[in-house]
Amino acid sequence: MARGEQPPTRGAGRGILSGPVDGPWRAGRQLRTVPAERGLRVTHLGSRFTGTVVRFEGNAVVLRSPNTGLERLFTLRAGSFAIGKEPVDLVKPAPVGGGAGEPGLTASGSVAVTPGRARVARAGRILVEGVHDAELVEKVWGDDLRVEGVVVERLDGVDVLADVVAALSPGPDARLGVLVDHLVTGSKEWRLAQEVQGAHVLVTGTPYVDVWQAIRPAVVGLDAWPVVPRGRPWKAGICEALGEPEPGRLWKRLLGSVRSYADLEPSLVGAVESLIDFVTA
Template sequence: MRSYAAAVSPHDRYAGDVLSAGWNAPRKPVSAPQTLERGLVVEEPTSGFVGAVLRWENGLVVLEDRRGKIRSFPLGPGFLVEGRPVTLQAPVRAPAQAARRTASGSVTTPGGDKAKVALPSRIYVEGRHDAELVERIWGDDLRHVGVVVEYLGGIDDLAGVVEEFAPGPGRRLGVLADHLVPGSKETRIAQSVERGRYGAYVRVLGHPYVDVWQAVKPERVGLKRWPDVPRDVEWKHGICEVLRLPHADQADIARAWQAILGRVRSWNDLERPLLTCVEELIDFVTADHVQTDT
């Protein structure tokens, strides 16, 4: 006698073992996660309370119904949104942005690095390489306080630059000069300007180095110390020879400087005299504005 396997319909409610435990138990709907947002209408079916989300705190959601009645319920499963079962959960908070440090070591807070409107005060920097180094380390700080740095071709023209700028209260002028050592030509020019009629609003400071390249710690370019270059050899050419960098023309010198500048990451890569000069100049040109803001 042949036996035939019964065809089972996928819609047959009696298919399978009808004697197994729980065969006729209603299937529980699966709750979907629901992130809370203000104004979301939520129903708590056990109590029948329906209300819009006011807030959430300490593991509770606070609802307000259309009559203004307020109730709170523990977050989690057991709620309905538009008839669908949901598990209420609080939004994930974005991690707080940590304060960061600029290349100069200053601490900035989130949003604190936005540039301000430029102040009338200025800082003039003698030498293009000097200006590039100042921008690399103090650029963020200067933009934050609204101080513009301008390039000064040479300190020989300083008296004329000061006269044209006409410093005064709230309009100070700071100057960063090369090789400002006692008895030098640069020092005599600086002293003459500071004794002039604008002297109270002009500050001329400078580093003691032959060139700003020396303000970079020699270890950053693989040297124990910056070498002494004979007087009959142009200083930068002599340094390039020691570093085995091309120096046939000005383009080579520019590339050599960029190679050195590329080793500078923060204030810690610079010598203290330059750091002190620039920080003092920033304080000087912003002094009037700081007093006004406080």
């Protein structure tokens, strides 16, 4: 620069620092706004971490890797995520029962219905083994069941299944769905299910010994559920492994960590949704 010559004002000329650092292409680019619905698969561009949306914590989204179950927390910043190869602005979805034309989602992932007159309960219903099963089903599918008028009742033990089914007299207009644990070929539960299964009765379940195990272990910070030696009550073994002697307190912790169907194993999600479809058909 010649002596006495004034330096160019910022923005003049075509130097790489003469305008916005990211350049006019990025500055003027409009990204698509996408609600971060649970189950949506996205990539965090800064870290290249890819996962599915499982919940929100303040202004941050928690993504879970489909391969490892690892969860990571990312702030919802404009342009920080991509769907496939497309950068997007990821935002929180409308709350359940949100504004007109923008319904939210229930914990089961279905579209929330605008509150109205309660539906009269159907004659058909769903039976579950115990109180924990009932509480978990209520937390994730409660909104859906109320809309459909489906009542969930406890068996308080699968041994009484045949007597309860006989007393309820299921029929074409009173279908009965039953959710049981440890539904694997040859098990006691499987044999009892075979006794009642029919045109108007559907029994589904999971391979797990207890419904606790149908909650993804990553939800409470575990890579996998601890292995409990055969012959030892599963709940007692889990409480001992996790250092919580009171099963009731541990269950409250587990239930409180479940936000949606994405926090449950697919076998339980599929089993419950099959029962709802069967009873409401």
